[in-house]
Amino acid sequence: MNKGTTGAGELIARITHLEMLAPPAHRVQMPMGPRLAVLRATDMPAAFYRYLYRQVGKAHHWLLRRDLPDGELLPLIHSTSTEIQVLYVDGSPAGFFELDLSRLPGEAEIIYFGLTPDFQGRGLARFFLSEAVFAAWAHQPQRLVIHTNTLDSPRALQLYQRIGFSPYAFSEETVEPWL
Template structure:
């Protein structure tokens, strides 16, 4: 919904999983895949992934942060970044926020580069991201999505075992 010339109103859905998911997702065939946990990721590469995945959905938080702020966050011990590679190219990334451990592991960012959407990679990568979050030993795993994300995101999260627990609205600046 438009709200002024460069603002959109997003409805945010907060979800949580309080038990390990029993959903099994096979590895997609016909494409070479690798998921690597990034350590000491250069800020420019993080910004590239963030833009590629987040621009269509108007992701905002990291756009507003300085390089020093982004660096401090992505290099913190309470942050994990996992990058999905498909046939050698970056296909998506997930960012875990572990600052509220052991109570909660949050999947703060999750998504695919548009070129790799529609190939069955999202469900596989999400299952692997959920497993990575649970491997840290939290009491629950959380994620949120909003009405500007992929229209399939909320449905996918619920199919994977997340349950909506609350909602809010937020004004978001468009990413032009």
């Protein structure tokens, strides 16, 4: 997938919308080697959320929460319909996922998922995505959705499909680059 640009320095993201209609039969096993922990974050401070959001999302030009003031961000991430879990590797934060549960019982969404650059390429993504999928299915939605685009890791779409998601729609959006 190629990153497209417009004449004004904006990026064109080609989005693949994916769904899963039943939970996978098995979790992906935790990789051997480093000490791993996946912890649910409750009442996460805005500064820690911003750190994770920037570390994971900057390279992919994540946009929705990039410039939100604390007064708008905190109600979103502390909502009862939001679940955030953080992956730690040998004690360091290595990534996070965020679930949007506001459309239950019909649908749950993995709204954010990713690893920080220091922990990419270590064989952690498949395990961590499996954790996100099973966390979402614990809320018993009728379907689980996730979205990826051409600004994400080129391996994201393959990973999502290997774990059990299937594309159901495609779209495009213009994104302001994160400098």
